[in-house]
Amino acid sequence: MEKSPKSDARTPLLELRDLRTWFRTDEGTAKAVDGVSYRIHDGETLGVVGESGSGKSVTALSVMRLVPSPPGWVESGEILFRGESLLAVPDEEFRRIRGNEIAMIFQEPMTALNPVYTVGDQIMEAVMLHRGIDADAARVHAVEMLRKVGIPSPEARVDNYPHEMSGGMRQRVMIAMAMSCDPSLLIADEPTTALDVTIQAQILDLIRELQEEMGMSVLLITHDLGVVAETAHKVAVMYAGKVVEYADVETLFGRPRHPYTIGLFRSLPDLAGPGERLVTIPGIVPSANAFPSGCRFRTRCPIATDRCAQEEPPLVPLEAGSEHTVACHHLEEAEAL
Amino acid sequence: MSTPDRKLAAAKREAAAPLLEVHGLKKHFPVRKGLLSRVVGHVKAVDGVDFTVGHGETLSLVGESGCGKTTAGRSLLRLIEPTAGEALYRATPDSAPVDLFGLGGRRLRSLRRDLQIIFQDPYASLNPRVTVGNAIAEPLRVHGIGNRGELEDRVASLLTRVGLRPDVANRFPHEFSGGQRQRVGIARALALEPRLIVCDEAVSALDVSIQAQIINLLKDLQDEFGLSYIFIAHDLSVVKYISDRVAVMYLGRIVETGGADQIFDAPQHPYTRALLSAIPHADPRRRAERVPLTGEIPSPISPPSGCHFHTRCPLAEDRCRQAWPEPASVAPGHRVSCHPVADALAKSAPGS
Ligand SMILES: Nc1ncnc2c1ncn2[C@@H]1O[C@H](COP(=O)(O)OP(=O)(O)OP(=O)(O)O)[C@@H](O)[C@H]1O
Ligand SMILES: Nc1ncnc2c1ncn2[C@@H]1O[C@H](COP(=O)(O)OP(=O)(O)OP(=O)(O)O)[C@@H](O)[C@H]1O
Ligand code: SF4
Ligand SMILES: [Mg+2]
Ligand SMILES: [Mg+2]
Numbered sequence: 001m002e003k004s005p006k007s008d009a010r011t012p013l014l015e016l017r018d019l020r021t022w023f024r025t026d027e028g029t030a031k032a033v034d035g036v037s038y039r040i041h042d043g044e045t046l047g048v049v050g051e052s053g054s055g056k057s058v059t060a061l062s063v064m065r066l067v068p069s070p071p072g073w074v075e076s077g078e079i080l081f082r083g084e085s086l087l088a089v090p091d092e093e094f095r096r097i098r099g100n101e102i103a104m105i106f107q108e109p110m111t112a113l114n115p116v117y118t119v120g121d122q123i124m125e126a127v128m129l130h131r132g133i134d135a136d137a138a139r140v141h142a143v144e145m146l147r148k149v150g151i152p153s154p155e156a157r158v159d160n161y162p163h164e165m166s167g168g169m170r171q172r173v174m175i176a177m178a179m180s181c182d183p184s185l186l187i188a189d190e191p192t193t194a195l196d197v198t199i200q201a202q203i204l205d206l207i208r209e210l211q212e213e214m215g216m217s218v219l220l221i222t223h224d225l226g227v228v229a230e231t232a233h234k235v236a237v238m239y240a241g242k243v244v245e246y247a248d249v250e251t252l253f254g255r256p257r258h259p260y261t262i263g264l265f266r267s268l269p270d271l272a273g274p275g276e277r278l279v280t281i282p283g284i285v286p287s288a289n290a291f292p293s294g295c296r297f298r299t300r301c302p303i304a305t306d307r308c309a310q311e312e313p314p315l316v317p318l319e320a321g322s323e324h325t326v327a328c329h330h331l332e333e334a335e336a337l
Numbered sequence: 338m339s340t341p342d343r344k345l346a347a348a349k350r351e352a353a354a355p356l357l358e359v360h361g362l363k364k365h366f367p368v369r370k371g372l373l374s375r376v377v378g379h380v381k382a383v384d385g386v387d388f389t390v391g392h393g394e395t396l397s398l399v400g401e402s403g404c405g406k407t408t409a410g411r412s413l414l415r416l417i418e419p420t421a422g423e424a425l426y427r428a429t430p431d432s433a434p435v436d437l438f439g440l441g442g443r444r445l446r447s448l449r450r451d452l453q454i455i456f457q458d459p460y461a462s463l464n465p466r467v468t469v470g471n472a473i474a475e476p477l478r479v480h481g482i483g484n485r486g487e488l489e490d491r492v493a494s495l496l497t498r499v500g501l502r503p504d505v506a507n508r509f510p511h512e513f514s515g516g517q518r519q520r521v522g523i524a525r526a527l528a529l530e531p532r533l534i535v536c537d538e539a540v541s542a543l544d545v546s547i548q549a550q551i552i553n554l555l556k557d558l559q560d561e562f563g564l565s566y567i568f569i570a571h572d573l574s575v576v577k578y579i580s581d582r583v584a585v586m587y588l589g590r591i592v593e594t595g596g597a598d599q600i601f602d603a604p605q606h607p608y609t610r611a612l613l614s615a616i617p618h619a620d621p622r623r624r625a626e627r628v629p630l631t632g633e634i635p636s637p638i639s640p641p642s643g644c645h646f647h648t649r650c651p652l653a654e655d656r657c658r659q660a661w662p663e664p665a666s667v668a669p670g671h672r673v674s675c676h677p678v679a680d681a682l683a684k685s686a687p688g689s
Contacts, residue, residue: 025512027504052516052544068511107515107542108458152403153636156368164366167457167538168402168571190515193541194457196401196571197615198630223516223544224572226617249621267549268619269578277556278549278578284500285547 011083012039013217014063014185019077021055021062023288024070030288032058034241035077037315040185040234043211045218047232047249049225049264051285054238056221057107060187063219064104065094081185099130103183107190107221109170113162119146119173120158123180130181145176150202167194175203179210186210187219192227204231225268229253237261240286240296243315247324257318257326259301262337295329303333346393347581347596351670353430355389356533356565357413362386362422364405364412368638381637382408384589385422390533392430393563397576397597399612400586401634406569407457409586410535413437413567414452415445426451428532450480453531455522455539457569462522463510469521470496470506476528495524500550516543523551527558535567540575552579573616577601582670585609588645589637590661595671605673605682607650644676652677 021033033055040046048056061067063079063086079086081097089097106112114122123142124135133141139158146154149172162170171194178186186207192200204227210216220232228235228249235252237245237260245258256262263281272278283300286292295313298304307329315327328334365379383405390396398406412419415437425434428451440448456462463472473495474488483491493503499520510518519542526534536555540548552575558564570576576583580597585606593606604610611630630649635641641648647657656676664672665679673679 023512026507050544052542052547053514057514108461150634152634153638156636156638166403166407172402190542194402194538194571196399196612197573197617198612199402200571200617201615223542223548224617225545225619226574229619229621230617253619253621264544264546265619267546268574269545269549269552270574270619272578278553280549280553281546284502287502287504 010041012041012080013044013082014219015039015078015080015083016059016063017078017080019059019062019079020075021058021067021072022075023072025289027287027289031241031291032072032288033062034288034291036238036241036243038236038243038246040217040219042184042217043215044234045211045220045232047228047235048219048221048238049223049228049235050238050244051240051260052223053285053288055241055288056238057189059238060104060189060219060221063187064098064102065091066104099126099181099183101183102185102187103178103181104187105171105174105178105189105191107193109162109167109174109194112174113170115162118159118161119165119170120160123158123173123177126177127180141180142176145180146173148179148206149173149176150199151176168196168199171195172199172203175206179206182210182214183216184214185217185219187221189221190223191220193222193224200227207231225253225265237264240291241288242296242327243325244297244327245325246315251324257324257331257334258297258328259303259330259334259337260297262334263300295327302337303330305330351391353392354427354434355391356394356427357390358425358434359386359388359413360423360425362409362412362424363420364408364417365420378638381589381640383412383419384637384640386584386586386589386591388584388591388594390565390567391581392532393559393565394581395559395566395568395579397568397570397580397583398586399570399573399576399583400608401588401612402571403634403637404586405589405637406586407537410454410537410567410569414449414454414535415440416454450476450529451532452535453526453529453533454535455519455526455537457537463518465510468507468509469513472510472521473506473525473528476525480529482529491528492524495527498527498554499524500547516547519543520547520551530562531564533565533567535569537569538571539568541570541572548575555579573601573613585612588635588640590645590674592646592675593671593673594664595667599668599671603667603671605667605671605678606646606675607652607678608646644674 017037019036023030036059120142124138127138127141143154143158151157151172192203232249235249236243239260245261266279281300292299294310295308298308313327313329315325318324362383363385364383365381367376368378370377411417413424419438424437426437427434470492473492492506496503501520540551583597583600584591585593587608593609604613635648643659644657644662647653662674662676664674666672
């Protein structure tokens, strides 16, 4: 299927500006998201990749206003939806936006599905709420959505409880729930991790179809670089609560520039021969309670210098006017990595 | 290990008695309906599978979502009761085999030490009210291993091995990201130094660099202690890298088994071919040539007659609708269950 990036100077559908979402923990404040900026235009897919624990999910939960509070809160920054601040919207109005305008597929389906209701009841509830249709119509719709996401015998499966389904089926139920409301923005947090590659391909095609039909935008969080390559128009790479690199997908995959991004690509098992050890990024991810000074990647970066410990590298365009942005002091040295 | 070393190890393994020999494993779940919960049918989640796992070997189970991989893994460990079959287990190549499915009570509990699982959905398998340190220490306590200080040290070293900082031990599961939680599950499975670990999507929630770290760790433990793995994963590039052998499942049955290179370089079954062609590549310029799978996925409640795959198979013939194809040999160690493929093999075989 054709990808059609439609980025331009129009107001982005979603824009994050220097967003910070922090948690209170026993060991102090965990700065899970600590200055994240990115934008998504209409009909565009932004892939977000990066270190486990770097704040990808918490960023998404912040947009959905689902960060558990306490212990979490949005410390500062802006979340703009169609140019308007979401943070300022009262709870009640926000509930209407969530579901109708923005829907989310969660990383762990069991956390989002209620174990005591059948999956049909849960999809029906979502569509009745958001489309104002009656129970019979909602049931027909629920069966249809289950069919669309590739669940066999949907007429029977609609009465299953979540625990009666396989991991991948639960994931698809959640996708069906999110899609039922025709959102303008779909936030998909590892939507296909639990799915085999054939169904993964089917789900990604379904997402693309909806995107073409309805101009839906997608925020796609995944560590599967293959999925990003095939689906995303733009890519943001996160490390330790920040975006360290951003570019369109061809540029980022063709020539990654940040030392972390370079290391990430090198860890792909496709590149290792049989019996060869996989390449890893040495060292341990810093704690969100105590990020290193300066560049947060410096404790694991092969080319770090004193300057990296002192100054935090800003996320800036590679050259004036370029859409490709990178946060690293030593781009030239990184070329040699 | 270098390639010749691995080949040698594989040859040795084939000669020795395996760690696990599974015959005719079935797990059927009753389907209930109505107020009286009458049983109206069965989900044939696993419907007669055979496989072996050698000492120090990694066998991967791959296949469509819902084809029964998790159910097979959980039945082996008796986390759910299998409907039929036997699973002969030998702690060492020389020990007498015991049937895991025939064991009861105390014997089963003591064997559980040897057999561990890393769960697909870490959130569902960790108690939200127990700190991760206690979750990891729990199996050690149950088996009466170590005093308090020793337990703490052991937990700290396990956390470090899976790439987490030891000071996270007193945090609760909800304070972790998805991938961090997955690693807690891995640390817990490693705690008892088992002989076999069922890794159910164990690395799928991890970014590729941490994934690489965990895979290296699993390999190191295998080289050091001769651990065996049943590796369930959807990411086929990981499967290709980590497996000695691969079994491809479709709707409760194994349709093809072979060495990892045999399956990936010379797949025979039409389902295996479709599966491999769907792998997404980390290269936006490379659009995969897909072998599309058409048709609806059939239900394990009423699987198609004959070969379960016939409703979606490009090669299907009349007899595929009538009889299940018995496995045919492609090459030593490589077997495929498909009527037309078996015929083609027989024709091309020398001497026929
Ligand atoms: N409720 C919480 N209390 C304290 N810390 C939290 C909480 N939720 C998340 N965190 C911390 O916030 C950080 C970011 O978590 P997040 O879930 O966003 O990571 P992620 O990038 O989605 O990782 P993964 O790829 O593993 O899913 C992690 O270090 C995590 O430990
Ligand atoms: N407790 C249960 N009760 C009823 N049916 C079940 C139960 N557990 C699993 N099943 C069914 O058994 C079949 C196999 O499920 P299983 O979880 O083993 O699949 P899987 O191959 O692991 O799939 P995935 O890749 O999606 O995790 C599915 O049809 C599922 O709905
Ligand atoms: S700023 Fe310094 S430490 Fe950070 S990535 Fe660049 S070279 Fe490495
Ligand atoms: Mg996450
Ligand atoms: Mg499973």
